[in-house]
Amino acid sequence: MTPPTRRGFVVACTAVLAGCGILPEESEPIEASATAPAVLPESGDYSLVVEESPTIETTVTVDFSGDVELTSRQDVIATIFQRVYESATGERFGLLTAPAVRVVDQPEVVRDPLTAVDSARVVSLAMDTDVDAVSEWRERGSEALLGTETTRTTATATINGSERDLARVRVRADEDSVTAIATISDDAATPFGAVTRDA
Template sequence: MRPPTRRGFVVACSAALAGCRALPEESEPIEASATAPAVLPESSEYSLVAEDNPTIETTVTVDFSGDVELTSRQDVIATVFQRVYESPSGERFGLLTAPAVQVVDQPEIVRDPLTAVDDARVVALATGGDVGSVSAWAESGSATLLGTETTQMAATATLDGSERDLARIRVRAGADSVTAIATAPDDAAPPFDAVTRDA
């Protein structure tokens, strides 16, 4: 039998103490990199206008519920694949591939670090633009990304000085999470279903 890990011991002790509501943070941040970028094929009408591998520093929070409610916070340094595309009409389509990090010693508990990053920064990374503010995201139907159908979210943002409608979907892809964000005119559907990934 494998000896319990420090995190497992902390979880067990915390669950036994009704007064203990927060798990201590790890002293060292998790460092992780995405394994392969999500991309649009060259046959797409969109052209690649920016690509980078930015490093994101954030704090991921996981809440546990049961007999005792517990919270675990972990600093994460994640290297993300960024791909930004533009259509002939000037619409932007961005793909951010981030490592799905295991925050605690439970294999099924993994988190996309981009969910802990400010919305304006995520939209700026995805569009390559100057983002002033982003409204609250709201459900807006469904869409398919990398073969997975999921909920599509809609918002508006001040992008490069003008208000733009946005559409966003996010899926797990192997050891990574992929976030796709598009400026979305009413007369055209974003190319979510055209996205590919070599992994």
């Protein structure tokens, strides 16, 4: 018989003693780096204006429900790929590629650390500019990104003192997660479908 793991033992004890609780945080943060950036191939519409690999620090929280309710929190230090593009008309398109981080081993739970980062910070990275506020994201149909059909969400952001409408899509790509955010206007198509990944 295989002996129980440390985390399995903690889960069992928590369930017996309390019926609900918080799993202990790991003593060391998870450090991870994205493996390959999502990019927008060169075209006459958009040009690359930012190419960086910033590091973000956040805390990922996972809630479990069932016979018992448990919460796990894990600090994450993630190095991401940041690619920002601008069109001739001033529209911005940002691609953020983050490592998909395994937060809990049993059961295996994998999360995009950017989902735990404040929306204004994520938009600021994607647009490479100051963002004062972002409204609640709302589902608005679907969009293809890296060959995967996924939910499209929209929001309004205050960027450099002006309100801009945004569209966002997210997908899992091998060992990474890709977030794409575009400013949108009535006369400009968003380039989500043209995104590829570097080998």
